Amino acid sequence: MIARLTLRDVVFLAVVAACLLAVSFLVVPLVISLPIPGIRSLAPSPFYGLLLAVALLKVRQPGTLFVVVSLVGLVLLMMAWVMFAVNVIAGALAELIVLAVFRSYQRNEAVLLAAGLYMPLTVLVSLGIGAVVGGPTIAQFLMNPWLIVPVLGATALLSFIGAWAGLRLGQELRVAGVLRA
Amino acid sequence: MFQRLWLASVAQPLHPLLSVACAAVALTFGLLLRDATTLLTFVAGLGLIFMMVGYGVLLARIARIVIPLAALIGVLAALFGGGMSGGLMTFGRINLLGLTTAFAWTIDPTQLARALRQAGAPPLVALSLLITVRSIPTLVGEAVRIRDAMRVRGLSLRHTPLRILYRALVVPLLIRVLTLSESLALALETRAFTGDPCATIYRPVALHGRDYATLALMVILMSGVAGVPWLCN
Numbered sequence: 001m002i003a004r005l006t007l008r009d010v011v012f013l014a015v016v017a018a019c020l021l022a023v024s025f026l027v028v029p030l031v032i033s034l035p036i037p038g039i040r041s042l043a044p045s046p047f048y049g050l051l052l053a054v055a056l057l058k059v060r061q062p063g064t065l066f067v068v069v070s071l072v073g074l075v076l077l078m079m080a081w082v083m084f085a086v087n088v089i090a091g092a093l094a095e096l097i098v099l100a101v102f103r104s105y106q107r108n109e110a111v112l113l114a115a116g117l118y119m120p121l122t123v124l125v126s127l128g129i130g131a132v133v134g135g136p137t138i139a140q141f142l143m144n145p146w147l148i149v150p151v152l153g154a155t156a157l158l159s160f161i162g163a164w165a166g167l168r169l170g171q172e173l174r175v176a177g178v179l180r181a
Numbered sequence: 182m183f184q185r186l187w188l189a190s191v192a193q194p195l196h197p198l199l200s201v202a203c204a205a206v207a208l209t210f211g212l213l214l215r216d217a218t219t220l221l222t223f224v225a226g227l228g229l230i231f232m233m234v235g236y237g238v239l240l241a242r243i244a245r246i247v248i249p250l251a252a253l254i255g256v257l258a259a260l261f262g263g264g265m266s267g268g269l270m271t272f273g274r275i276n277l278l279g280l281t282t283a284f285a286w287t288i289d290p291t292q293l294a295r296a297l298r299q300a301g302a303p304p305l306v307a308l309s310l311l312i313t314v315r316s317i318p319t320l321v322g323e324a325v326r327i328r329d330a331m332r333v334r335g336l337s338l339r340h341t342p343l344r345i346l347y348r349a350l351v352v353p354l355l356i357r358v359l360t361l362s363e364s365l366a367l368a369l370e371t372r373a374f375t376g377d378p379c380a381t382i383y384r385p386v387a388l389h390g391r392d393y394a395t396l397a398l399m400v401i402l403m404s405g406v407a408g409v410p411w412l413c414n
Contacts, residue, residue: 018316
């Protein structure tokens with residue numbers, strides 16, 4: 001997959017991955033002490049939506065989203081494989097859903113869906129992994145719909161708002177000649 | 182910057198791939214433990230190994246942040262239906278996560294990229310991982326510079342409407358991201374980097390005695406933690 005990308009694409013996606021990590025490192029510590037499942041995905045979701053949309057606007061290749069989130073995951077793998085697994089599984093799922101619906105990233109709707117879908121999927125995957133490895137007590141706590149639905153809804157909303165802003169920004173940058181596919 | 186600070190507190194970091202493997206194995210093993218006493222014993226043992234291999238200063242720094250956080254979340258878990266045992270398990274797991282991240286803080290990205298290449302990873306994967314890790318401080322620096330430029334113009338992050346913040350912070354930052362990646366790609370191309378898998382490695386990364394000792398201590402600890410309750414039963 002990475003072989004189809006040019007060196008310029010790979011470098012750009014790596015810098016976007018660094019941007020996503022920088023956002024996480026700045027935002028997540030502010031909310032990490034709140035005992036709400038999924039809050040670590042909720043807080044940075046608009047930034048993730050925005051940056052992923054810009055990345056997909058520049059590199060409209062199948063696999064772009066997966067490469068970016070895998071790079072984020074690879075850095076997080078140094079800390080905990082769970083975070084790597086969450087990123088990679090959610091990235092693969094988002095990519096598969098978008099490619100099943102749109103076949104490619106040539107349409108802006110595909111970019112919006114991929115960038116907006118990724119963060120809500122990380123909430124679901126992390127809750128799933130948490131329930132599996134955490135044991136019955138934690139599974140019962142995590143699978144409470146009163147906790148999941150508001151967090152999931154808020155994450156999806158913020159993520160899609162971020163992706164929409166990313167699309168607008170990408171179009172502006174393209175008109176200005178800064179963003180070239 | 183932060184990583185350099187953490188890295189400086191360890192005289193001789195372990196082999197990068199061994200660090201990643203140790204973190205993964207320790208976390209998996211810890212998550213599989215279902216008894217609070219066993220988990221806390223394992224975490225304490227892991228801390229002891231850290232001190233034995235020269236990670237004591239780093240451990241103290243991490244403990245200052247992680248232990249209060251783990252205690253807070255542990256108390257909340259105990260109050261929200263987990264009971265004493267659930268609270269202790271949460272406390273132990275967060276401490277375990279903190280300890281395993283210590284391995285990450287000691288990994289030099291360049292060494293990791295070289296070790297990955299030695300292990301047979303494609304050059305583009307190693308390169309992109311290296312760029313990702315190395316770009317984080319640069320991007321944070323860029324964000325700080327843009328924020329300073331905003332302050333000069335009389336704008337603050339707290340009291341500026343989101344619409345203006347988007348124009349004053351997000352747009353310039355993204356333009357910097359794009360120009361940074363363009364110049365980096367150009368620099369690589371002018372140095373004839375093609376991602377050729379046959380390219381040689383400048384300085385190969387080797388395993389040392391400390392790495393083998395850490396591996397042996399980890400095996401002993403995990404065997405002991407898993408074996409003692411089994412023998413008692």
